[in-house]
Amino acid sequence: MTSIIADKVLKEKGLTWDTPIKDFYGSFKLPGAERTEQVTFKDLFAHKTCLSRSDFWWASGPDIFDVEEMMSKLQFLGEKCEFRSEFKYNNLMYVAGSHIIEKLSNKTWDVLIKEHILDPLGMTNTKTSFKEAFKTGNTLKGYEPFNGSFYELQTDADLIIDLVGQAGSVHSTAEDMNKYMRHIVENNGERYADLFWDQTAFDIGKYFGVTGQITKPTFPASSEMSDYTISWVKGQYEGEEILAHGGDTFTTHTFITLSREREYGIYLSCTGGLKARTTNQLITWFIQDMIMDKEPWITAQNICTYPSEWDDTPERDRSDPDWGLYVPDDSDTLKSFTGTYSHDIFGDVVVSFADDEGLQIAYQKVNCTLKRKKESEKEFRCHASAPSLPSDSRITQDARILNVNFEEGKLYSNMLERGENYEFNNNISPRLSLVFLLLFVPLFVMAP
Missing domain, CATH: 3.40.710.10 (DD-peptidase/beta-lactamase superfamily)
Structure with a gap:
């Protein structure tokens, strides 16, 4: 939009x-x-x-x-x-x-x-x-499974999305999205044709997103998302061209699929953690097979085991496989790392020390205790839960890993992003700066 x-x-x-x-x-x-x-x-x-x-x-x-x-x-x-x-x-x-x-x-x-x-x-x-x-009261609640029970997600966390609403977030209903998709498909995108169906809009770049690719003979079907257009992704399912677009908030995951050839639009929205993305895709494939008069390869039996029985590759461990290499540490030697560290984008990160707990890191609304990596004196990390998760520390399905490394008076952190390493400089407090000023001024005055 x-x-x-x-x-x-x-x-x-x-x-x-x-x-x-x-x-x-x-x-x-x-x-x-x-x-x-x-x-x-x-x-x-x-x-x-x-x-x-x-x-x-x-x-x-x-x-x-x-x-x-x-x-x-x-x-x-x-x-x-x-x-x-x-x-x-x-x-x-x-x-x-x-x-x-x-x-x-x-x-x-x-x-x-x-x-x-x-x-x-x-x-x-x-x-x-x-x-x-939220003022309308016509909003859904999300739940996250944990140990056989369902915990209600804190939907207020989605209010944060308003900070970057221009990135494409609207709060809609299935009925309204049906109007949107019908216009694009039945009217050949008349109002927005140059963005939806014009080939020149697709010749922008290859898409390397999370949708991924499945192909025969590993799977009983062929699906691929390849070319990124302005907001939409062009791909194919069983050889037929489709457009798709997915979006996530902290509590809800949505997926839209459009076909000009068969004139259909599929809109799916699921609440919960990251697995809701996969749920949307699986149900989309099931619906597409029915539209194409094919026997659906997704069934009640295999939808819960996907990608098995076709692919036994272990699912990527999003909780971080190296987490066990980190241990609590409350030794006084860590106090040298405390202070306020600053970055041009993120602003200030505060590192403090608490007895019996060790180093604490605070940024905006995220606060957590840092664990030290075994056999390392300067590498730490902690779980920073998504804002939507209940305040139960055991529930970490949608948690993120915050890496911290101290080197030569600076703090380096991934700030919850894989493959990042942002550099934060240690700020000297105003009082300490003033002390330096008072110490140095007399020296200059007394110099011959």
Whole structure:
């Protein structure tokens, strides 16, 4: 939806997806001169900037997420790869692009979505804000299984999504999504044809997302998501072209599949942890087989064992297989690591020491006790649970690993992102700085 309004506003202003943003928004700045001067809306919305996501900056739940401040800090994002060389998903690029569209149109993202999509299609029950959706009382509750019981998820955690709503989050109903899909499929995407069905929109890059690929003969079917377009992914199921799009909040996972050839749209939404993503995909395949008059290969017996019986490759251990190598440590020697560490994007991380517990780390609403890696004096980590999980420390299905390493007075952390290593500098307190000033000034005065 964000791409739709971006496309409309760009056309109204005589701009294209390939117009360098610097040409009309001079203050926009990303890491490196090449990115800053050449980056386009296509780069932002097709995830081709190759910059780190830094999702923990907003997903940890800051009380204030100032978009203007965010725009000024984009220049400090880590560079993951060479500009335009790979697909690297990044929510912040959608927020940035949407903010520029707001400036161009002099209208908010919420107003633009309502004006160009919701009102024309009669989607009266769709909200662009989770806060507004919760006010209606027409919202679902999510549950997470643990040890044979179900725990209610803290749905208020989804309010955090409003901080980056421009990245594509709306709170909708099956009825409203049916109106959206019907327009795209039955009217051949008349209102948004150039974004949904025009081949040039797909020739942007290869998709390396979580949907993955299944092929015969390992599986009884063939499914692949390959080309990333503006927000949507083009692929095939059993040789027939489809478009798909998935989205997650802390409590809910949604998946949409469209077929122009057979004129169908499938909308699925499940509550719960990350396994809900797989549930959506499995049910989609089942429905597609029925539409294509095929015997569904997903059945009541194998849906709960997928990917077995076809693939016995162990599922990736998201809880971190090395967790057992870390042990509690409350020795006084760790006190030397305490302090406030600062990063240009994330701001301050505070490391403190508690008797009988050891090092504590605090960032925004995340607080946890650091465990030390065996045979290492400077490497630590802790479980940082998703905001939606109940306050039961045993429930870690959707927990994330926070790595911390201390080197030469600096703190290095992945900030809950795999493959990241952000550098934080240790701040000297104002009082200590003043002491240094008082010590050095007399020396200069007394010098001959």
